[in-house]
Amino acid sequence: MxxxxxxxxxxxxxxxxxxxxxxxxxxxxxxxxxxxxxxxxxxxxxxxxxxxxxxxxxxxxxxxxxxxxxxxxxxxxxxxxxxxxxxEGKGNGHYALLKSIPFKRAGMPQAEAYEAAGFQKDARDxxxxxxxxxxxxxxxxxxxxxxxxxxxxxxxxxxxxxxxxxxxx
Ligand SMILES: [Zn+2]
Missing domain, CATH: 3.40.50.10990 (GTP cyclohydrolase II)
Structure with a gap:
């Protein structure tokens, strides 16, 4: 650092x-x-x-x-x-966030929405x-x-x- x-x-x-x-x-x-x-x-x-x-x-x-x-x-x-x-996007990036939104709006918690969109539930470090x-x-x-x-x-x-x-x- x-x-x-x-x-x-x-x-x-x-x-x-x-x-x-x-x-x-x-x-x-x-x-x-x-x-x-x-x-x-x-x-x-x-x-x-x-x-x-x-x-x-x-x-x-x-x-x-x-x-x-x-x-x-x-x-x-x-x-x-x-x-x-x-x-951004729990470490997955802003693209992943946008792709997760339809799943989130369908009722999924954010972490599951990332997974459904093909990303990690939480990629933060x-x-x-x-x-x-x-x-x-x-x-x-x-x-x-x-x-x-x-x-x-x-x-x-x-x-x-x-x-x-x-x-x-
Ligand atoms: Zn936010």
Whole structure:
């Protein structure tokens, strides 16, 4: 993980510090508030890209609301981090997302819809998030998630997770 550039950014939910990382293939972003270095139980949201929600204001998924809630919880705490990973369509890509939509509209959960469209249920890779947390010297995190898979994956990559907190204000 190479640190490429960093900048402060004013948001609706306070000023965050953005650090752009590059792992040789993909960019990933650490977006944080407060003194996180050597931090314990740091609030942490690992968030994947979603063109429909974040660019087109889709109301068919919760990605946009989840990001807003994560930022508000971090602002309230005065400290915390969002890690943004470029893995559209649960890591399958935007094409796969579009192909999954008819199955989803027919009533399938998103993971099954990807499979029905010929893709992996979940092709996401959270190792970049683990590398970023290590690069920033964060000792342990409280994950903002309801997804046990993310918790397990980060634990397997050597991250200490002290707990989880659901995305509710
Ligand atoms: Zn989404």
């Amino acid at each position: 190479i640190k490429m550039a960093e900048v402060d950014l004013k948001t609706k939910y306070g000023t965050f510090h953005e650090v752009l990382f590059y792992d040789g293939q993909k960019e990933a972003i650490a977006f944080y508030m407060g003194d996180i270095s050597e931090g314990e139980d740091v609030l942490c949201r690992v968030h994947s890209s979603c063109i429909h929600a974040h660019i087109f204001n889709s109301v068919e998924c919760e990605c946009r609301e989840e990001m807003a809630i994560a930022q508000q919880l971090i602002q309230k705490e005065g400290c915390g981090i969002v890690i943004w990973l470029e893995q 959270f190792s970049a998030a683990a590398k970023i947390l290590k690069a920033l010297n964060i000792k342990s995190i409280t994950m903002l998630t309801n997804n046990q898979k993310k918790v397990n994956t980060l634990t397997q990559h050597g991250i200490t997770i002290s707990g989880t907190k659901s995305l509710e204000l």
